[in-house]
Every structure is written in structure tokens, then in C-alpha cells.
Amino acid sequence: MKRGNTIFFKKPPRVRSYAAICGSKEREGVIGGYADITLADDMYGESTYEKAECKMLSGAIRLAVEKGALTDGDIDVLFSGDLLNQIISASFAARDFQFPFLGLYSACSTMSESILLAAAMIDGGFARNCVAATGSHFASAERQYRYPLELGCTRPPQSQWTVTGAGACVISGEGGGIQVVNATLGRVRDWGISDVNNMGAAMAPAAADTIMRHFKDTNTLPEDYDMIVTGDLGALGSRILKDLTWEKGYDIAPNHVDCGEIIYKVIEDEFQGGSGAGCSAVVMNSYVFTKMNAGLYKRVLFAATGALLSTVSSGQGESIPCISHAVEFVSV
Amino acid sequence: MTGRNARNCNKNYLKYVRALDPPTKHFKNCLAAFGVGGLICTIGQFFRYMLEYAGLSGDELAGTVSVILIFFGCLLTGLGVYDRIGRHAGAGSIVPITGFANSVTSPAIEFNTEGYIYGTAAKMFTVAGAIIVYGVFSGAIVGIIYYLL
Numbered sequence: 001m002k003r004g005n006t007i008f009f010k011k012p013p014r015v016r017s018y019a020a021i022c023g024s025k026e027r028e029g030v031i032g033g034y035a036d037i038t039l040a041d042d043m044y045g046e047s048t049y050e051k052a053e054c055k056m057l058s059g060a061i062r063l064a065v066e067k068g069a070l071t072d073g074d075i076d077v078l079f080s081g082d083l084l085n086q087i088i089s090a091s092f093a094a095r096d097f098q099f100p101f102l103g104l105y106s107a108c109s110t111m112s113e114s115i116l117l118a119a120a121m122i123d124g125g126f127a128r129n130c131v132a133a134t135g136s137h138f139a140s141a142e143r144q145y146r147y148p149l150e151l152g153c154t155r156p157p158q159s160q161w162t163v164t165g166a167g168a169c170v171i172s173g174e175g176g177g178i179q180v181v182n183a184t185l186g187r188v189r190d191w192g193i194s195d196v197n198n199m200g201a202a203m204a205p206a207a208a209d210t211i212m213r214h215f216k217d218t219n220t221l222p223e224d225y226d227m228i229v230t231g232d233l234g235a236l237g238s239r240i241l242k243d244l245t246w247e248k249g250y251d252i253a254p255n256h257v258d259c260g261e262i263i264y265k266v267i268e269d270e271f272q273g274g275s276g277a278g279c280s281a282v283v284m285n286s287y288v289f290t291k292m293n294a295g296l297y298k299r300v301l302f303a304a305t306g307a308l309l310s311t312v313s314s315g316q317g318e319s320i321p322c323i324s325h326a327v328e329f330v331s332v
Numbered sequence: 333m334t335g336r337n338a339r340n341c342n343k344n345y346l347k348y349v350r351a352l353d354p355p356t357k358h359f360k361n362c363l364a365a366f367g368v369g370g371l372i373c374t375i376g377q378f379f380r381y382m383l384e385y386a387g388l389s390g391d392e393l394a395g396t397v398s399v400i401l402i403f404f405g406c407l408l409t410g411l412g413v414y415d416r417i418g419r420h421a422g423a424g425s426i427v428p429i430t431g432f433a434n435s436v437t438s439p440a441i442e443f444n445t446e447g448y449i450y451g452t453a454a455k456m457f458t459v460a461g462a463i464i465v466y467g468v469f470s471g472a473i474v475g476i477i478y479y480l481l
Contacts, residue, residue: 047445048445050445143442147438147459148438148439148441148442148443148459149415149438149442150409150410150412150414150415150434150437150438150441150442151415151418151434151435151438151439151459152409152414152415152416152417152418152419152421152425152426152431152434152438153415153418153419153426154361154418154419154420154421154422154423155419156356157353157354157355157356157357158353158354191342191345191346192342192343192345192346193345193346193349198349198353201349201352201353205345236352236353236354239352240348240349240352243348271354
């Protein structure tokens with residue numbers, strides 16, 4: 001069934017299992033105790049950061065499949081993507097597996113987009129088990145989007161810190177205590193922010209648009225959710241999101257949590273918090289799903305946001321188009 | 333979100349975001365830049381006195397001091413210390429010659445993974461290229477003006 005841009009699943013697919021791997025800086029924070037593997041060394045024993053990112057992603061997928069008591073043969077399709085050019089981490093990680101792969105690029109909202117597609121695939125009857133996964137690495141993202149790591153420059157106070165980590169979950173027709181009940185497809189929003197260091201402000205309108213359309217389509221209010229999770233808006237972006245939704249009569253402030261804002265314990269160089277595809281992937285696939293399985297949160301709306309820019313577009317002075325897909329989880 | 337309404341809305345939004353932006357701490361950055369930049373220059377001056385004492389003078393002296401500072405800039409970059417200094421130094425670690433050494437060495441190390449030719453050598457001047465081009469260009473302009481005067 002479909003209302004507006006929200007799809008409602010007839011027989012809600014379930015999150016059968018999930019796994020997360022995070023880097024050394026992330027394990028100091030809230031997710032340290034919940035992630036399956038925390039790395040002491042961000043190189044993960046590899047020779048390059050790109051290989052390390054790929055290994056993390058591959059490891060997370062492998063763990064999620066194993067935790068769901070499944071084998072490669074049981075998985076019908078893997079939905080995955082990452083931040084690097086030509087989504088190399090995801091496609092290279094897919095080499096390690098025997099199941100089909102559909103590559104996605106939705107920047108930092110890849111986690112919600114992949115869960116959404118996996119759930120739709122299962123509810124449509126085209127698959128029994130799907131894997132949704134994504135990840136990012138601070139060093140590889142920094143090198144692609146910004147400056148070399150060792151360059152001694154001062155970071156602006158609006159900037160965020162790309163999360164080193166990867167998360168994967170198996171979406172399945174049965175098994176697991178978390179249902180994916182509906183999902184709102186995102187629209188690309190661009191309100192004219194062109195400062196690449198201010199992603200929170202660029203992405204907040206997209207998040208506000210999707211979240212409010214979700215409320216409208218599902219006839220719900222912010223109070224109906226135990227938690228409204230956004231991906232990587234950071235402290236500044238979260239503040240803007242709350243203002244934008246409040247203007248339209250939805251007060252999400254009491255239930256809103258931003259993965260980027262909570263992921264680091266001490267804000268030292270991160271300024272506004274974490275960012276990157278791995279940010280929401282790690283937090284959802286460790287902390288949030290664990291707490292939902294334990295029954296602490298009953299109903300969670302997850303709206304990850306992505307900034308769809310490239311170094312070429314920002315070099316040419318283009319503003320930053322952004323997107324946000326929302327997925328609603330209910331624990332049963 | 334197209335047409336005139338969108339443009340108005342954008343302008344309001346941009347204004348609103350600018351009001352919320354955490355301010356760049358100019359005063360603190362200037363102070364840090366003064367301290368760190370000054371310290372680097374003082375160290376340079378220290379080498380200068382030492383070398384002068386050892387008997388060097390003129391162009392030889394200036395050249396040797398620069399080489400020593402460039403060496404330490406590269407070494408500290410390789411050891412991963414220079415970026416930590418730079419994070420808190422405002423522009424104090426960028427402006428002296430050690431900053432230039434850092435901007436050449438850091439991409440050279442970073443892109444080493446793509447090989448010595450297409451990585452290290454080709455990407456070495458991605459950051460410093462702009463400095464070299466406009467440095468030489470403005471040097472030439474000033475030279476011409478000087479000649480005409």
C-alpha cells in the first residue's frame with residue numbers, strides 16, 4: 001500500500017540480525033560497548049585506508065549473515081554503497097560473497113535507503129533474505145573530499161568528523177524482533193547552502209521534509225515515537241531540524257536523537273559531531289537495534305540524511321542537494 | 333521549490349543559518365598564529381645566530397637556515413606531529429617555510445599508496461601548486477613594477 005510517498009508493507013519484514021564494526025575513536029563513545037568489533041588500529045591490518053574500509057564493510061556483512069544463522073546461499077541480494085568514488089568499498093566487499101549485489105549511492109543516507117529497498121524486495125515477494133550494509137572511513141573520506149591527513153590546517157567550527165565504521169543488517173521475511181513497518185521515500189532538497197563544511201545546515205531541510213511527510217502520510221505525531229533518529233546532522237543541523245519542524249507545528253525536540261551528535265563522547269576536534277555513511281550505520285546496527293530488541297524502544301523512526309555533492313560540483317560553486325529516506329521500525 | 337518563492341525562502345534560510353553558525357574564533361586564532369608563527373621564526377633566528385657564529389654569511393647563511401627549517405617541517409609531517417600543531421595554530425604553522433614543506437610532504441605521503449610516479453610525484457603539488465604559481469606570478473609582477481619605478 002502507498003500513501004503519499006510512504007510505502008506500507010503488507011507483511012512487515014524483520015531485522016533478523018545486525019552487526020557493526022567501528023574504529024578506535026568511535027569505541028570511546030556510546031557505541032563502544034555495543035559494536036561487535038572495535039578496532040584498535042584504524043588501518044585494520046591493511047596497507048591502505050581504502051582496503052581497511054572495504055575489510056570493515058565485508059566483516060560487518062559476514063558477521064550479520066552469521067548472526068542470523070544463515071549462509072551465503074540463503075541471501076538473495078546485498079544492497080550496499082559507500083562514500084568513495086565509484087562505490088569501491090561496497091563493490092570490492094561484494095567480491096567476498098556468493099550472493100548478488102546491487103550497488104547504491106545515496107551518500108550518508110545509504111543505510112536507510114538500503115533497508116528500505118531490502119524491505120520492499122522482501123515484501124514484494126522477490127527475496128527471502130536481503131542484506132543492507134554501508135560504511136565509511138575517516139582517512140579515505142578526508143583524502144577524497146578534503147585535504148591530506150598530515151596537512152596542518154585549522155578545521156572550521158562547523159565541520160564534522162567522518163566516522164570510521166561499518167554496519168550491516170539482514171532484513172528477512174521472518175525471525176528477529178524488529179519489524180520494518182513502513183518507509184518514506186526522500187525527495188532531493190536544496191535550499192542553497194554551498195559551504196561544504198556546513199553539511200548539517202544543508203541536510204536539515206531534506207530531513208525536515210521527509211520526517212514531516214512521514215507524519216502526514218502515517219497520521220502520526222512526534223509523540224507517537226520513542227525515538228526519531230537522524231543520521232549525521234551534527235549539533236548545528238539538529239538544532240536547525242528542530243526549528244524547521246517546529247515551525248510547521250511538529251515538536252520533535254523531546255524524542256529526537258542524531259547519530260552524529262551522540263557518537264563521540266568528547267567533542268574535541270569533531271566540533272559538530274560525526275558524519276559519513278558509517279555514522280548512522282554503526283549507531284543503528286549496534287546501539288539502537290540492541291535497545292529495541294531489549295524492548296527499551298518500541299517505535300523508532302530512522303531518517304538518515306545524505307549530501308549528494310562531489311568535489312567537482314563544490315569546486316564549481318554549486319549548492320549542495322540533499323536527500324533523506326525514512327524507515328519506521330517497531331519492536332514486537 | 334522553484335521560482336521566486338524558492339529564492340526568497342532560500343535567502344531567509346541562508347540568513348538564518350548564518351545567524352546560527354558558530355563564529356570562527358578570530359581573536360584566538362590570531363593569538364595562536366602569532367605565538368606559533370613567532371616561535372617557528374624564533375627557532376629559525378636561533379639557527380641563524382648559530383650558523384653565523386660558525387662562520388656562514390650572506391646568501392649561504394639564509395639558504396642554510398631555510399634548508400634546516402624545511403627539513404624539520406618535513407620530518408614533523410612524516411612523524412604526524414605537524415598536523416597536530418596546525419590544528420590549533422590558526423595560520424601560524426602555514427605561513428612560515430615549514431608550512432610550505434608540510435603542504436608538499438603531506439600529499440606526497442598520502443598518495444604514496446598509488447605508486448611513486450602517479451601517486452607521490454604527481455600529487456606532491458596538489459596543495460602547494462597554487463602557492464608556487466601565484467607566488468612566482470606575483471613575484472614577477474612586483475619585479476616589473478620595481479623595474480618601471
